[in-house]
Amino acid sequence: MPRRVLTEEQMRQWLLENVRVQDECRIWAGAVDSWGQPVVMWDGKTYKARRLLGRLLGLLTDTTHLSWTSCGDRRCLAPEHQRYGTMKEMCRAMKRRGVYVSGAHRSMLSAKGRAPNAKLPITERRTVLRLLSEGATHKEIAERYSVHFTAVNKALQSWERATGSAVDLGEIGR
């Protein structure tokens, strides 16, 4: 039985449509790899969705180039948020925008991800996620950090915006 394989045009459409629109972003609704990077199967091969999109849109022409997003969400497939370039260019963009992408150094963690209240900085993110996974309530976590309990939710939201949640939730073994 012949297997139906998407044409390039159909694949490009799929990459743009299999998403959840969130503000200016198109958050991939398909599978992600262990780094939280969108992946897609095509003709029996697994592709990194953002790189494939770049190729299909003619934005990624140099295969040695890295990919990142201007919004900082690695799950985003909005064409206008895709960036491709050298490691040096990526680091410069990260520093300028203060966003974090997979593989970037921890010190690039963003100002954007920092809660307004510095008592719950993004460096506590992993601990907070672990506590939540162990069943701690926002109130209990707030008490531990001496913040108002609404600050916990605010911090979680800003961290998710800054980093996307998929990777770390995986790493803490949920």
Ligand SMILES: [Zn+2]
């Ligand atoms: Zn985006």
